[in-house]
């Protein structure tokens with residue numbers, strides 16, 4: 001039987017904490033912040049599926065959550081809630097995504113290809129093709145941090161299309177290349193389409209979207225506003241941008257502030273309750289609705305923060321480590337220090353060294 005979907009995301013949310021300093025971030029990891037950290041929901045419950053062989057476009061205004069969604073699908077960042085089911089290997093092409101700035105272009109090719117599961121022999125066989133497609137000359141031997149965004153895009157694109165992924169995620173990669181490179185990329189994408197590979201294509205260019213996509217998802221300030229045939233969604237989106245452009249400067253600002261405020265105020269518990277109510281209506285005889293919804297939201301998510309238990313464990317390990325280091329420096333034995341704790345601050349005067357005459 002043919003696969004129903006290649007990618008399925010369900011009730012995906014992504015919360016970012018807006019730290020002011022690095023130390024605030026570190027304290028948060030150890031759950032040591034006293035004051036609550038302001039947060040922002042980049043995605044507020046997005047669900048969609050991508051069919052095998054389909055090219056799905058992602059459109060939406062700046063900051064609407066397109067890259068967050070594509071990064072979650074490609075496994076670069078974890079969601080805060082929800083499930084992501086990807087059947088196959090993904091390769092993401094964003095400007096410089098996954099490229100290490102301190103490594104040269106050549107080193108990056110090897111690293112990314114190894115991460116994609118290729119052997120050194122396979123990489124050697126592909127190297128010439130990758131290098132000639134990227135066409136960045138001697139910059140291949142320079143660290144990627146010295147590249148222009150166009151060069152990063154060329155290298156990233158070339159690696160991604162040559163490692164033969166099942167699913168290709170192209171995030172705004174075509175906007176920075178010159179015309180010749182753009183045409184080469186389009187040809188390559190069309191080859192992928194002809195091979196019935198699944199593609200997610202993120203772009204602000206509605207022309208590119210119309211040219212390439214079978215369906216389009218419009219991401220609007222963290223929500224999925226519309227998902228459907230390309231013509232239909234692009235036409236609605238054009239109407240929205242026309243309406244937005246018609247607003248005065250003040251009205252535009254007010255609209256954006258209101259949308260961003262909604263993203264700050266998003267209540268994950270209320271969202272969970274909505275899902276429970278919906279499911280209860282659909283399955284009135286199922287007594288496990290609440291726990292199933294909770295499991296769907298949190299079951300496959302790895303927390304980015306330490307749990308209370310882990311915080312305690314970390315402190316315990318740290319204290320034991322410090323104690324043993326202290327014992328080592330003092331020159332006493334562990335049992336001596338346990339019997340006479342104050343001896344840890346009184347170092348042994350003379351250490352017997354092997355071979356030393358007594």
Ligand SMILES: Nc1ncnc2c1ncn2[C@@H]1O[C@H](COP(=O)(O)OP(=O)(O)OP(=O)(O)O)[C@@H](O)[C@H]1O
Nearest residue numbers: 016017040042060061062063064065066067068069
């Ligand atoms: N690491 C982060 N910390 C805090 N906020 C973040 C972080 N990454 C993204 N965001 C916020 O999440 C929201 C969505 O960002 P995202 O990059 O997904 O939008 P986008 O639709 O891809 O935008 P663009 O079209 O400009 O590329 C933005 O408001 C952004 O500021």
